[in-house]
Amino acid sequence: AQSVSQHNHHVILSEAASLELGCNYSYGGTVNLFWYVQYPGQHLQLLLKYFSGDPLVKGIKGFEAEFIKSKFSFNLRKPSVQWSDTAEYFCAVNADNNAGNMLTFGGGTRLMVKP
Amino acid sequence: DAGITQSPRHKVTETGTPVTLRCHQTENHRYMYWYRQDPGHGLRLIHYSYGVKDTDKGEVSDGYSVSRSKTEDFLLTLESATSSQTSVYFCAISELPWGEQYFGPGTRLTVT
Numbered sequence: 001a002q003s004v005s006q007h008n009h010h011v012i013l014s015e016a017a018s019l020e021l022g023c024n025y026s027y028g029g030t031v032n033l034f035w036y037v038q039y040p041g042q043h044l045q046l047l048l049k050y051f052s053g054d055p056l057v058k059g060i061k062g063f064e065a066e067f068i069k070s071k072f073s074f075n076l077r078k079p080s081v082q083w084s085d086t087a088e089y090f091c092a093v094n095a096d097n098n099a100g101n102m103l104t105f106g107g108g109t110r111l112m113v114k115p
Numbered sequence: 116d117a118g119i120t121q122s123p124r125h126k127v128t129e130t131g132t133p134v135t136l137r138c139h140q141t142e143n144h145r146y147m148y149w150y151r152q153d154p155g156h157g158l159r160l161i162h163y164s165y166g167v168k169d170t171d172k173g174e175v176s177d178g179y180s181v182s183r184s185k186t187e188d189f190l191l192t193l194e195s196a197t198s199s200q201t202s203v204y205f206c207a208i209s210e211l212p213w214g215e216q217y218f219g220p221g222t223r224l225t226v227t
Contacts, residue, residue: 036218042220103160
């Protein structure tokens with residue numbers, strides 16, 4: 001079974017700082033990759049996804065992520081964060097050995113942006 | 116936002132009592148999922164459904180059962196609630212296999 005690691009559990013940044021959140025997964029086959037965001041008290045919302053093609057994907061709210069197959073990574077980036085980006089971010093993987101379309105989630109990264 | 120509702124949104128129950136959570140969708144998506152969210156664990160899949168009356172177990176299915184008698188409804192039942200089942204439960208739906216999933220607002224369950 002695949003696993004997903006998010007090494008940064010808590011990140012604190014000032015507004016306008018750049019953001020990079022790490023995500024690594026453990027599966028050698030074909031994967032679909034996702035980043036979800038959960039604002040305080042809300043449900044998960046899809047930020048961006050990668051299925052195939054250009055490994056640099058752009059999502060909503062200025063976020064982007066790069067799939068590096070050789071490193072089993074799918075890191076999330078944003079050049080300049082805002083206070084409203086304060087949230088918890090989850091990386092998720094769906095592997096082609098997974099008959100049930102099950103998403104495997106990382107443990108999440110809590111981002112706090114100070115105004 | 117996808118048309119997904121969950122009920123109840125909050126529930127407090129006592130150990131040993133049965134509890135049923137309901138997920139209702141208006142998107143006519145084939146796939147439905149139940150996850151639980153606990154600090155440090157992200158979301159973990161409990162059960163999922165790939166069609167009416169078609170369900171299967173996920174990563175943390177012990178102590179839970181599900182039923183899906185209609186496309187739009189997916190029920191999660193805790194036959195005899197335990198304190199370890201205190202969690203936030205999210206329902207999700209997906210139109211295609213291996214596609215993105217859309218999440219409901221969640222149910223916060225406390226077992227005392």
